[in-house]
Amino acid sequence: MLGVGASGPVHADPPAPVSALPGARPTLEERDAWAVLAGVRGLGPVGFGLLLRRYGSGAAILREASSPGGARRLVEPEEASQGPAEPAEGVSQAIADGIARAADGAALTIGRIRSLGLAVVTVEDPLYPIRLTQIEMPPHLIYVLGSPGAMHAEAVIAIVGTRRPTDAGRAIAARLAANLAAVGASVVSGLAIGIDGAAHAATLQAGGTTVAVIGSGHAKLHPRVHGRLADAVVASGGAVISELGPDVEPSRGTFPRRNRVISGLADATVVIEAPARSGALITASWALEQGRECYLVPGAIDAPASAGCLAFLREFPDRARIVAGIPQLIDDLGLADHLTQPGVTSDVAATLTGVGEVAGRIGREIAVGRATVDELVASTGWPVATVLAALTILERAGLTVGAHGRFRAAGALAAADPDKSRQRPRTIV
Amino acid sequence: MLAIIPSATLHGLIGRFIQVEVDVAPGLPGFTVVGLPDTALQEARERVRGALRNSGFVHPPRRITVNLAPADLRKAGASLDLAMALGILLGSEQIQAGPDPVAFIGELSLGGEVGSVPGILPMVAALSRRGIRRVVVAATAVDEARLVEGLMVIGVDTLGEAVNVARARPRRHPGSRPPRIELMRSTLPAATLETDRSGSDGPGVPDLSEVRGQLEARRGLEIALAGGHGLLLIGPPGSGKTLLARTIPRLLPPLGDSAALAATVVASAAGEGPIQELRRHPPFRSPHHTLSYAAMVGGGPRLSPGEVTLAHEGVLFLDELPEFGHDVLEALRQPLEEGRIAISRAGHATIFPARFQLVAAMNPCPCGFAGSTDRPCRCGPSLPERYQRRISGPLRDRIDLWLAMPRVGPAALITGPEPEDSSTVAGRIAVARSVALGRPSGSLNGRLRGRRLRDACALRSNGERHVVGLAELEAATGRGTERLLWVARTIADLAGSAFVTEDHLDEAARYRPSDSRVAAMEAV
Numbered sequence: 001m002l003g004v005g006a007s008g009p010v011h012a013d014p015p016a017p018v019s020a021l022p023g024a025r026p027t028l029e030e031r032d033a034w035a036v037l038a039g040v041r042g043l044g045p046v047g048f049g050l051l052l053r054r055y056g057s058g059a060a061i062l063r064e065a066s067s068p069g070g071a072r073r074l075v076e077p078e079e080a081s082q083g084p085a086e087p088a089e090g091v092s093q094a095i096a097d098g099i100a101r102a103a104d105g106a107a108l109t110i111g112r113i114r115s116l117g118l119a120v121v122t123v124e125d126p127l128y129p130i131r132l133t134q135i136e137m138p139p140h141l142i143y144v145l146g147s148p149g150a151m152h153a154e155a156v157i158a159i160v161g162t163r164r165p166t167d168a169g170r171a172i173a174a175r176l177a178a179n180l181a182a183v184g185a186s187v188v189s190g191l192a193i194g195i196d197g198a199a200h201a202a203t204l205q206a207g208g209t210t211v212a213v214i215g216s217g218h219a220k221l222h223p224r225v226h227g228r229l230a231d232a233v234v235a236s237g238g239a240v241i242s243e244l245g246p247d248v249e250p251s252r253g254t255f256p257r258r259n260r261v262i263s264g265l266a267d268a269t270v271v272i273e274a275p276a277r278s279g280a281l282i283t284a285s286w287a288l289e290q291g292r293e294c295y296l297v298p299g300a301i302d303a304p305a306s307a308g309c310l311a312f313l314r315e316f317p318d319r320a321r322i323v324a325g326i327p328q329l330i331d332d333l334g335l336a337d338h339l340t341q342p343g344v345t346s347d348v349a350a351t352l353t354g355v356g357e358v359a360g361r362i363g364r365e366i367a368v369g370r371a372t373v374d375e376l377v378a379s380t381g382w383p384v385a386t387v388l389a390a391l392t393i394l395e396r397a398g399l400t401v402g403a404h405g406r407f408r409a410a411g412a413l414a415a416a417d418p419d420k421s422r423q424r425p426r427t428i429v
Numbered sequence: 430m431l432a433i434i435p436s437a438t439l440h441g442l443i444g445r446f447i448q449v450e451v452d453v454a455p456g457l458p459g460f461t462v463v464g465l466p467d468t469a470l471q472e473a474r475e476r477v478r479g480a481l482r483n484s485g486f487v488h489p490p491r492r493i494t495v496n497l498a499p500a501d502l503r504k505a506g507a508s509l510d511l512a513m514a515l516g517i518l519l520g521s522e523q524i525q526a527g528p529d530p531v532a533f534i535g536e537l538s539l540g541g542e543v544g545s546v547p548g549i550l551p552m553v554a555a556l557s558r559r560g561i562r563r564v565v566v567a568a569t570a571v572d573e574a575r576l577v578e579g580l581m582v583i584g585v586d587t588l589g590e591a592v593n594v595a596r597a598r599p600r601r602h603p604g605s606r607p608p609r610i611e612l613m614r615s616t617l618p619a620a621t622l623e624t625d626r627s628g629s630d631g632p633g634v635p636d637l638s639e640v641r642g643q644l645e646a647r648r649g650l651e652i653a654l655a656g657g658h659g660l661l662l663i664g665p666p667g668s669g670k671t672l673l674a675r676t677i678p679r680l681l682p683p684l685g686d687s688a689a690l691a692a693t694v695v696a697s698a699a700g701e702g703p704i705q706e707l708r709r710h711p712p713f714r715s716p717h718h719t720l721s722y723a724a725m726v727g728g729g730p731r732l733s734p735g736e737v738t739l740a741h742e743g744v745l746f747l748d749e750l751p752e753f754g755h756d757v758l759e760a761l762r763q764p765l766e767e768g769r770i771a772i773s774r775a776g777h778a779t780i781f782p783a784r785f786q787l788v789a790a791m792n793p794c795p796c797g798f799a800g801s802t803d804r805p806c807r808c809g810p811s812l813p814e815r816y817q818r819r820i821s822g823p824l825r826d827r828i829d830l831w832l833a834m835p836r837v838g839p840a841a842l843i844t845g846p847e848p849e850d851s852s853t854v855a856g857r858i859a860v861a862r863s864v865a866l867g868r869p870s871g872s873l874n875g876r877l878r879g880r881r882l883r884d885a886c887a888l889r890s891n892g893e894r895h896v897v898g899l900a901e902l903e904a905a906t907g908r909g910t911e912r913l914l915w916v917a918r919t920i921a922d923l924a925g926s927a928f929v930t931e932d933h934l935d936e937a938a939r940y941r942p943s944d945s946r947v948a949a950m951e952a953v
Contacts, residue, residue, distance in 0.1 A: 164805070225814075304805060371802075372835050373645040378846075384644040385920070389935035396898065404793055404800025405645065405664065405833030 026124045033058030034141050035113055035120045036106045039245045040098040045140060047091045066103040071096040109245075116218055116246050119144045131156065135264040135290045139243035142261075145218055145230075146239035150209040151265055153186035155335055158266035158287070160259075160280040161195025161273045166305050167371065167408045169195060169273035172297060174202035176270065176326050178415030181208025183335040188213060188266045190258065191226050191233075191240070195272045195280070198414070200229055203238075205398075205411045210238045211265065215258035216250035218242055259283040260290075268293035268333055270323065274308035281308050288319050295332070297323040351399065351412045358386060359393040363400065367413055371406040432519035435532040436512035437555050438504045439548030441732040441772075441779040442698045444555030448498040449509055451516025456492035462513075464497030467505040467730065476507070477514045479539030484588040485606040489521040503777065505731045507536035508546040511565070514588055515595055524596040531563040531583075531595060532556050535570075540609065541588040545570035547700030550693060553577045565594050573697060573704040637676045638850040642837035643669055649832040649940055651854055654680050655861035656919030657873035659765070659787040659827045661750065663817075664834030665804075666797045670790035673834075674715075674746050677788065679851040681744070682859040683709040688742040691782055695741050699734055712743030714785075718752040725757045727781050728772050737764045740785035750789040751819040758824055761787070765827045786875075787827060793817075801836060829875060829912045830940040861922040874918045886914050886921075886929040895931045899938045913937050 026034075037043060037058055051074065055061045064070045074096040090096070102109070113120060121127045122141040129151035132138045157180050159173055177187050177199040187203040189196040191212035203210040212233050216222045218240065221230060230240050243261060244254060259282045263269045269287035271294070274280040287294040296313055299306020313320050323329045330336050348367045352360040365379050376387045391407060394400040399413040408414070434449045460474045481488045495513055497504050511533040518524045534552055535543040545567040553574045556564055566574045568584035575582050585591045640647065646662060650673060653660035662670040684692060689707040696708055716724065716736045727735030736745060737760075747753060764770045768784035793799040794813035799806040806813070820828075865874050870881040877885055888896065900910045916937035917929045924933070 166802075374642045374837065377644050384648045385924075385932075385936050388645065388648070388939045389932045392899070392935040392938045403833070405835035406800060406802070 026122055029059050030057055031120045031122055031125070031141075032106070032110050032113075033062050034122045035143075035245075036062060036102050036109050037099065038141055039109055040095065040102045042095045042098060043091070045137060047095060048140060051091065061099065062103045062106060065096070065099045071100040074099060112246055113143070117145060118218055118246060119148065121148055129265055131266070132261065132264045135260065138264065139261065142241050142243050143218060143246065144239050144241045146234035147209075147237050148239060150186050150211050150238045151188075151241070153184070153209065155180075155183070155185035155333070156188055156211075156266045157185050157333065158188040158262050158269040158283065159195065159199035160189055160262060160269060160271055160283045161199075162275055162278050162280060162305060162308075163192050163194035163196075164275075164305070165194045165198070165273045166303075167369070167406070169297075169305060170198045171409065171414055172326070173198040173272045174205075174410075174414035175416075176272070176329065177202035177208070177210075178206035179326055179330055180335070181206035183330060184208075185333075185335060186211060186238075188262055190215065190255075190262055190283075191221075191223075191230060193223055193226070197226060197229060199272075200233055201411070202415050204232050204236050206415055207236075209236065212238070212240045213258055213262045213265065214240060214242045215244075215255040216242065217244045217246040217248035219246045220249050222250040255279060256282050260286040263287035263292060263294075264290055266292065268295060270295045270297070270329070271309055271312070272297050273299065273305045274312070275304050276307045276311060278308045281312055284312055284320070288316060293321065293333075294319070295321045295323050295329060348413065348416045351416045355393050355397050355399065358382075359390040359397075362387060362390040363394050363409075363413060366394070366400050366407050367409050367416065371408060373405070373407075376407075430520050430522060432516040432526075434512040434516045434519075435530065435556065435559070435561055436509050437532070437534055437552035438502075438506055438508050439546075439552055439698055439731075440502075440777075441727075442548075442551060442694055442734060442738070442781060443779075444548060444550075444552035445502060446555050446559045447502075447504065447509060447512075449512040449516055450496040450498060451513065451520045452494045452496075453489055453517060453520035454492045454494070458490040458492065460493045460495075462495045462497070464495075464500045465503045466497060467503065469507055470497075470504055470509065473507060473510050473513060473537075476510055476537045476539060477517065480510070480514055480537040480541040480588050481517065483539060483607055483609065484541035484592075486518060486523055486588075486592075487521070489517065489523075491521065493517060493520070506546060506548075507544075508534050508548070508552060510537040511535035511543055511588070511591055515591065518592060519595070524592055527594075527596055529563060530561065531565060532561045533565045533591060533595075535565070535567045535585075535591070537588060543567045543585050543587060543591060545573075545703070548698040549573045550576055550697035550704065553580060553582070556580070565591050569703055572706065576693065576704075576707060633675075634678045635672055635676050636679065636851045637854055638848050640669055640673050640676065641848055643673065643834055645939070646670075646673055646832045646834045647848070647854075649830045650674075650677070650680075651858060652916060652919050652923065652940070653786070653788070653830050655858045655874075655923055656829075656865065656915060657786050657862075657875035658829035658915060658919065659875070660789070660830045660832070661828045662788075662790040662832050662834055663793050664790075665792060665799075665801045665836055668834040668836045670834055671748055674748070674788055674790055676851055677744050677746070678710065678713045680855045680858055681711045682855070682862060684711055684742055692742045695734055695738055695782070699739055712740050713746065714740040714743065715746040715748060718747070718749045720753075720757065722754065722756050722760060726760045726770055726772060728774060732772065732774075732777060732779055734781050735770075737761065737770055737783040737785060738781040741782045743785055744788055745785040747787070747789040750791040751816055755819075755821075759821065761827075762823050765824075789828070791817075791820075793833075800833075803836060825942060826908045828942070829916055831942045832940065857923060860925075861919065864922045864925075865919070874915050874922070877915065877918070882911065882914055882918070886918050887927065888929055892929060892931060892934065895934050899934055909941065912941070916940055 051061050055064060065074060075090040075093050120141055121144050123138055127148045159177055161173060173195045180187050181203045187199055187210040189199045191214050200210050200212060210233055212230060221227055233240055263283050263286040269283055271280045271284050284294045296309040298309060313322060348364055352363040361380060362376055365376055370376050370379055373387055377384050398411040400407050401410045430453055432451045436447050436449050437444050438447050462471060462474060478488045514537060515533055519526055536546050549566060549570045550573050553564055554577045557577050557580050563581045565583045565585055568586050571582055571584035583594050664670050689709050692712055693704060693708045697704055714736050723729055725735050725737060727733060727738050764783035769780050770783045771780045794806055794808040794816050796807045798804045799813040868885055870877055870885060896913060899913060917933040920933040920936055921929045
C-alpha cells in the first residue's frame, strides 16, 4: 500500500507489475472479473498481481474461488496448478475468503456498475490513459463515467487548489481553464469545492473537456453540491473517474490517494492557491515524484491562501516552477502554438452584450472587483433597487454568483480578461 | 352576616367576573377561602388580616368563610384582596354598605395600601359586560381602567379610601391605627419605578441614520416592514444586524383601533407597567435565545402570555436564530400560520392571539466569519450549510426575505453618503402599507394567498413567463413562487406601481433563501 504523508508521497513497496498478458485486449468478462476482485477488502496490487500471475486471468481467479475448496487453494496452492518458477506463496485466509464471497456476489457487483453507467477500464486496456501507466503503482483499474477519450488529449493539464480560495484565486483558475480549453488541452481536477470547481466550470463554459477525479465511489459523490457539475462534465464529453468501487464512501485517506491520479493523468499540474498544509500541495508533490512539471501561482507573502504555494516554491527552487501570468504559463507549457481561437480571452464588454445596458454596467463593475451591493451603488450612483434587479439578471445569465453578500464573476465573465491592455507576450527575454 | 362583593380575576388574556361571598359567623375564630384558590390567593388571608389591622379596623375573631363563585373556576392572583377585605368589614358590620353596587379590584399590602394588578383592562371589561357600573381600582390603574367605556372608575390609594367609597356615610372618627415605622417610602409613583419595556419610541431605539452602508439590508428591511414579510438577516458579527433590527420600532406606522386594543389587552395582562392609553405603537419583542418553551408560547400555572403573544400586532425579533432551542422554534409554526396559539394544559386550555411579524438574525456559521474577507472562517466547508439547516423547513418557508450582510469596510463607514433617517423610510413604509390594505383583500401582502395574490400582482403575460424563469433559480416549490410574488408586490407598492413588472420580480428574486444561492454558486 502507498503511504502518503502530508508533505507528499513516500515510497513503500516496490512497484508491482500488474499485468498477466501485456498487450492483449481484455475481454468484457475479464474486465468484470477485475472489477469484482477490486472490491475485495485487503487485496492490494501485490496480492492481486501474485494471483494474476498464478492463474493467468481475473476470471480464472474467480472460477477457482467459487469452486469447492477453492478459497483454501488460493491460500496454499496445490502442486499441480503451480507454475514452476513461482514460489509457493498465497494470499491470507481472510483475503481468500473475501475473494470467495466476492465471487458469489459477482453478478450483483457487475449489475451495480452497469446500472450506474460506469465503464471499467483496466491497466491492460488500450483505453487506459498512457500517462497514468507511467507512474509508480497506477491503479489497476479505474471506473469511468463519460468518455475515456478526454484523458487521452494531446495535452492534459491539472488545475488544483484550496477549497477556500479568494475571489482572485477563483478568477485565475477560471481564466486559466478557459485559456487551456482554447488551446485544446483537457483540464483535470478533483471536483472539490473552490479552485477545483471553478476550473471544471470554466472549462465547460469555454467549450473544453475536463476530467474530474473523485476521491470516493461514483454513487457516493462528494461534495454532493457538485452533483450538477459532475453531470455537466460528463455531458460535455468529459469524464468523472475514480479508482474506488461505486459504493466506497469518501474518507480521510481516499483524497490524498486520489491526488496521485490527478497529477498522474496530467502533463503538468498547476496549483492556484494553497494555504499551508493544503491537499493541493500533495498533488504538487506527486507531480514532481512522477517526473511531471509542477507550476505554482505565487501570492503576496502575507496572504494565507498562498502560503503553501510560496513554501513549496521555496522548498523545491529548482523543480517547482512559478506562474508569472496566464499567457506566460501557456507559453511555458508549450501550448502557445495551439492557440486556434484568437478571441478566447474575450473582453468583458463582449461577454455582457446580451444582458442589457444596466446589467452590463453592473457586470463590468463586478469584473473589476466590486463585490458588495454597497460598492456597486457607490460606483454607479444608481438606486439600490436597480442594482439588485441587475444582479438577478446577471445571475440568471450565469455571469455572476453571489454568497454572503459578495458577488463575483462566473462563467464567461470570469474567463474574460478584465485588463484588455495586457498583451500576450510571446517570450520573455 | 353575609356580604357579597363583585370583583374579577384574570385568566390568560380574559377577565372573569368573580362574586366574592364573605360570611362572618359566630364560632371558633378562623379564616377559610374556598372556590379553587391558588397559593397567592390563600396568602391573601394574611394580607387582608394585616391590611385591616393596620388601617385601623378589626379583624373579627370569628369564623370567616370566603367563597369565590363560580366555584369551579380556578382562581389566581391577588386581584381579589380588596374585595375580600371589604367583605369582612361589611360582614362584621364594621361599616354599612351604601346604596349603589360597586366592584373592587386590587391587591392589598399589609399596611393597607392598594396596588394594581396585571390585567386591569380585561377585568374591568368583564365587569362592564356583567352590568357593573362602578369599579374601584388602585389609583395607578385608573387610566387603564378608563379605557373601558360606560363605567365609573374610582381610584384609591388605601383600604381606608376604598371603604369610604363602599360605605353609606363617611367615617366620623377614624379608628386608631397601630404605629408603624417606615425605612422606605413604600408608595413611589409607579411610573417612576417601571420603565416602558416595549420601549417603542424610547431613547433606546436607534435611528436608521446610524446604520451606515448595508444598502441591500436596509432595502430588504423596508420591504419586509412594508409588506409584513418574515425577514432573516445573515452576517458576521459586527455587520450591524442587531442595530438594524433595533431600528424597527420607529419604522412602523401606529396601530389601528382594534389592533391597538388587542395589543393593550396583552400588555395589560402581562403587567407591563402602567397603561395610560391604548398602545398605538406596535410591540417589538426581542427575547434572548436561552428562553424556554413556555416563555415563548405562554402558559405556566397562571396561563401567562408568551413572547409570541406579547409581540401580537408587532414584531418578534429573534437574534442568533439557530441558537434558539429546537422546540422553541418549532413552536412558532402555528402562530406564524394561524396568527394565534392554542395552549392546552391539564385542567385548562386557552387560545392567545399571536399575529406577529418575524424578524431574525444569525451568523452565517458557528464562528461567524464564513464568506468574510477580513477574517478566515474556522468552520469546515460544509458547516455553514449545516448551521443554516438548523432552521427547519416550515420555519424557512415563513421567511420571505433572506438578506446577507457583509461587513462594511472602514472606508465606507466614513466616506459613504449620509444614510436616510428613520422618519423618511417610515413614511414610505406607511404609504405602501396603506396601499396594500386598500386593496380588495384588505391585508398586508405577506398574508395574501392563492387567487388573491395573483389578482393583487396584476401580472401581464410576459410577467408570468418571467416568474417561471425566476422560479428556476431556486428549487422552486410553490412556496418559492409565492414568496417571489409577495415580495414583488410589496416592491411595486413601494414604487407606487399598480402592476408588478419584471424589474420588481428581478429585485424580489434577490431575497430568496441563501442556501439555494450557495448551491448555485458551487454548482455553477
